[in-house]
Amino acid sequence: MNPYPRARRRLRGALVGIAATLVMFGLADLIARAFSPSAAPLLTLGQAIIPLAPPAAIKPVIALFGDNDKVVLVLSTGLGALVLGGLIGILALSHRRLATLFLLIAGLVPAVVIVLRPEANASDIVPTLIGLTLGIAVFVVLLRLGGSGEPGSDRRGAEHGSRTPEPLSRRRFFTLAGAFGAIGAVTIAAGQTVASLAQDAGAAVAQLVLPRPAKKAEPIPAKASTDVTGTAPFLTDPQDFYRIDTVLAPPVVDPEQWSLRIHGMVAEEVTLTMDELLDLPLEEHHITLTCVSNPVGGDLVGNATWLGYPVRELLKRARPSADADMVLSHSFDGFTASTPITALTDDRDSLLAVGMNGQALPPEHGFPARLVVPGLYGFVSATKWVTELEVTRFDEKTSYWTDRGWDAKAPILVASRIEVPKPLGKVSAGSLQVGGTAWAQRSGIDRVEVRLDDGEWTEADLAEEVTIDTWRQWRTDFAEVEPGSHTLTVRATDKDGTVQTAKRRDAIPNSATGHHHIQFRVE
Ligand SMILES: Nc1nc2c(c(=O)[nH]1)N[C@H]1C(S)=C(S)[C@@H](COP(=O)(O)O)O[C@H]1N2
Numbered sequence: 001m002n003p004y005p006r007a008r009r010r011l012r013g014a015l016v017g018i019a020a021t022l023v024m025f026g027l028a029d030l031i032a033r034a035f036s037p038s039a040a041p042l043l044t045l046g047q048a049i050i051p052l053a054p055p056a057a058i059k060p061v062i063a064l065f066g067d068n069d070k071v072v073l074v075l076s077t078g079l080g081a082l083v084l085g086g087l088i089g090i091l092a093l094s095h096r097r098l099a100t101l102f103l104l105i106a107g108l109v110p111a112v113v114i115v116l117r118p119e120a121n122a123s124d125i126v127p128t129l130i131g132l133t134l135g136i137a138v139f140v141v142l143l144r145l146g147g148s149g150e151p152g153s154d155r156r157g158a159e160h161g162s163r164t165p166e167p168l169s170r171r172r173f174f175t176l177a178g179a180f181g182a183i184g185a186v187t188i189a190a191g192q193t194v195a196s197l198a199q200d201a202g203a204a205v206a207q208l209v210l211p212r213p214a215k216k217a218e219p220i221p222a223k224a225s226t227d228v229t230g231t232a233p234f235l236t237d238p239q240d241f242y243r244i245d246t247v248l249a250p251p252v253v254d255p256e257q258w259s260l261r262i263h264g265m266v267a268e269e270v271t272l273t274m275d276e277l278l279d280l281p282l283e284e285h286h287i288t289l290t291c292v293s294n295p296v297g298g299d300l301v302g303n304a305t306w307l308g309y310p311v312r313e314l315l316k317r318a319r320p321s322a323d324a325d326m327v328l329s330h331s332f333d334g335f336t337a338s339t340p341i342t343a344l345t346d347d348r349d350s351l352l353a354v355g356m357n358g359q360a361l362p363p364e365h366g367f368p369a370r371l372v373v374p375g376l377y378g379f380v381s382a383t384k385w386v387t388e389l390e391v392t393r394f395d396e397k398t399s400y401w402t403d404r405g406w407d408a409k410a411p412i413l414v415a416s417r418i419e420v421p422k423p424l425g426k427v428s429a430g431s432l433q434v435g436g437t438a439w440a441q442r443s444g445i446d447r448v449e450v451r452l453d454d455g456e457w458t459e460a461d462l463a464e465e466v467t468i469d470t471w472r473q474w475r476t477d478f479a480e481v482e483p484g485s486h487t488l489t490v491r492a493t494d495k496d497g498t499v500q501t502a503k504r505r506d507a508i509p510n511s512a513t514g515h516h517h518i519q520f521r522v523e
Pocket residue numbers: 241242243244245246247289290291292331332333335364365366377378379381382383384385
């Protein structure tokens with residue numbers, strides 16, 4: 001037997017399955033994104049995969065793809081669905097009914113995942129069901145129109161000749177399958193557009209009117225920046241601020257509905273509404289937030305002026321039991337973080353924050369309220385969309401990342417990075433300007449040293465310190481650097497005398513270490 005017609009038949013079958021899948025997801029996503037974005041099947045499926053992923057793998061993946069991790073996840077979920085659709089299409093060549101049943105069952109999976117979400121409404125399932133119905137219809141129609149074989153050569157078709165319409169020519173079949181596929185692809189694209197519009201709407205929700213701070217942040221002195229061109233600005237624009245979380249789309253939380261509940265080992269439960277929070281004397285503080293997954297030299301660190309109310313004062317109202325040593329903060333989306341209670345009750349400026357650089361928090365940074373705790377990595381402290389503070393003990397409760405192999409307590413380690421020159425960058429011969437940032441929240445940066453090639457460590461000039469909880473810029477100049485390939489290495493020392501270790505290690509369980517070391521060329 002000539003193998004080619006068979007391969008072609010298979011291709012046809014696969015195309016039918018792929019076209020049906022595209023229509024299914026495209027339509028459902030489009031409808032869902034327009035009416036209830038969190039019910040979009042691709043998004044929900046992707047979201048459902050996150051907790052199933054191997055614990056040790058997922059955080060590095062989030063860190064690796066940075067802000068693109070969501071896109072990568074949704075794309076791979078979509079790709080998986082297309083492959084499955086294609087296989088079901090091939091199966092249909094020999095077992096049409098069985099294949100249609102499989103497609104139906106596979107299409108019901110996202111529907112089930114959608115209804116099982118804690119925040120699901122019954123109507124959330126509608127877009128998926130519409131997509132599923134149309135996808136199946138496309139599948140059946142395309143199969144009948146000749147997806148199951150060459151015109152005239154399909155023996156099954158011949159057997160059931162009376163019920164099967166005359167198959168289309170190959171050309172027309174491919175055109176038709178292609179058209180359905182294209183419709184599916186276009187609706188997916190349109191869905192993305194609608195989604196980004198919805199995101200804008202989310203940002204509009206964020207136009208919450210913030211009160212004037214009762215206590216303003218210290219003005220940032222001009223000397224807090226070194227003015228080396230190309231270094232990160234002292235204050236990070238919220239648009240450029242790194243984003244790390246386990247949700248595909250930031251939850252849209254209505255400030256009118258929002259409240260914070262303080263409970264657990266407390267003498268008195270406290271509930272705070274947004275109106276009550278905004279009526280309190282809010283304070284502004286500059287605080288540098290850092291992610292434990294930041295690779296050496298990476299940019300999962302940002303500095304902002306946060307507006308909020310001291311958590312210390314809120315906890316005082318609830319009167320925590322003396323036995324409590326941890327506060328488990330819960331997010332609207334189910335995320336939890338374990339913070340040593342002392343970090344929330346001592347004199348540091350731990351905030352229940354509502355504002356970032358003078359504006360309401362953007363949805364992706366925790367609107368309407370989040371925690372910001374100086375000196376601790378975000379995963380044990382910086383809960384976004386925060387809704388509960390549960391006063392408890394480390395030997396009783398665990399948090400989201402602790403359950404996945406990360407430390408329960410994670411103070412930020414002293415770190416530094418080179419920002420200019422860029423790794424593998426080219427600079428012109430002559431004097432060399434080097435600039436970067438260092439941080440050691442709660443202690444403060446005492447010294448930064450830089451080494452050119454294998455030379456001596458030279459002490460860099462430090463920009464003015466704003467507070468010990470903010471990062472500190474540094475610069476240094478080397479007089480005459482020869483053309484050719486060179487390296488630079490940096491290390492920082494905090495005010496407790498801890499020198500940044502040269503020892504390299506992975507981020508899990510409590511941050512990567514090692515000196516930032518770059519190569520560049522002088523020409
Ligand atoms: N609800 C929620 N809050 C969260 C997270 C999360 O996954 N979900 N991630 C934490 C981590 S790991 C970090 S580093 C910070 C990052 O805050 P950002 O995205 O505003 O920079 O948020 C923390 N708060």
